[in-house]
Amino acid sequence: MKDGFRGASVDRIAAAAGVAKQTVYNHFPSKEALFEETIRTGVRDVVVELDDAPGNLPDRLVAYGHALRRKLLSPEGLAWFRALVGELPRLPELGRLIWREGPMETHRHLAEFIDGAMRRGELRQDDPALAAEMLNGMLIHYDRTRSLFAVVEPAPAAQRVEQIIACFMRAYQPDRGIQ
Amino acid sequence: MKDGFRGASVDRIAAAAGVAKQTVYNHFPSKEALFEETIRTGVRDVVVELDDAPGNLPDRLVAYGHALRRKLLSPEGLAWFRALVGELPRLPELGRLIWREGPMETHRHLAEFIDGAMRRGELRQDDPALAAEMLNGMLIHYDRTRSLFAVVEPAPAAQRVEQIIACFMRAYQPDRGIQ
């Protein structure tokens, strides 16, 4: 993951694993198969779930935001993303698989959670899928982009997640009287 | 851009340009220098500006959203991003340069625009930089991620930008009486 598919030779991968090159080829038919398996295994590490339950909505969204950012913005999460993005044009079917089992899964969980909150009247009735997309975008986009480009991240502000959730809550607070 | 730095050989680049390999090396000392120059040139194509003026705020934000998405989510914008992201760990100073002259520049323009609207009372007073980050995240994150992973995009919904701006306007509408 650190060096990307093309940057890491099978010799170095084997050495790093403390294993002979032939042993790698005993387990995987090709370097590409090893790469795909590694990516596929890593997918579960970028999915975040929420259990649907009543309670303090903003706090639970803040917890979700921290969990999501911990996974996606960690050095491992960023390296996974980096390694993947460059290779996907060659591997379209892998891309669709990862999309379904990774980001799409997280998105589905969040949308269901938001849908529940809307039904309980804790959020304004609206398209929960769109709301989930907006929230994930606010939580991830800027900091991921900055980390990818600037390589070293200069401390992403302590209250970031709380501010983002506050923004989301304002956009989706239930109507108060006639607008 | 289509094949990434490692995927495109200098021979093929020269052939595609209808030029001899030596001619490439007459203009650039190395393949890497050619890559950096190409990226640096492409930066201006991902910057979006707004001129500060009064008027229908949502419509102007919608126009901005369309312009931003046209640049970042086009096949060229995505290929540029893809090619860049994989190589940045090797080229940290290039990454910082591009960040400053690309995304950061767009962000600065938007934040200034939002700041003006806040000062005029068209938006609630708040941190304009944070507001700009939220809006860009909502406009780009989901669709860019989906395009990067799924490779083929299944029509991103006609009213997308209008919905996003409506969400942003709700989050940042001026206070109406006591909240």
Added chain:
DNA sequence: TACCAAGTAGACTGCGCAGTCTATGTCTGT
């Protein structure tokens, strides 16, 4: 004890590519 599955070190092949070199055009200005 004999056997076998799996691991190990390391040599080896073939290929693609960055970068160089040579020998040969082909314009432009004087």
Added chain:
DNA sequence: ACAGACATAGACTGCGCAGTCTACTTGGTA
């Protein structure tokens, strides 16, 4: 007419790497 700058085709070198092959070791099972 000529010189100098630049383009071109194509051969060539050296290197790194995917994948194979060989010869040897080891640990578990019957």
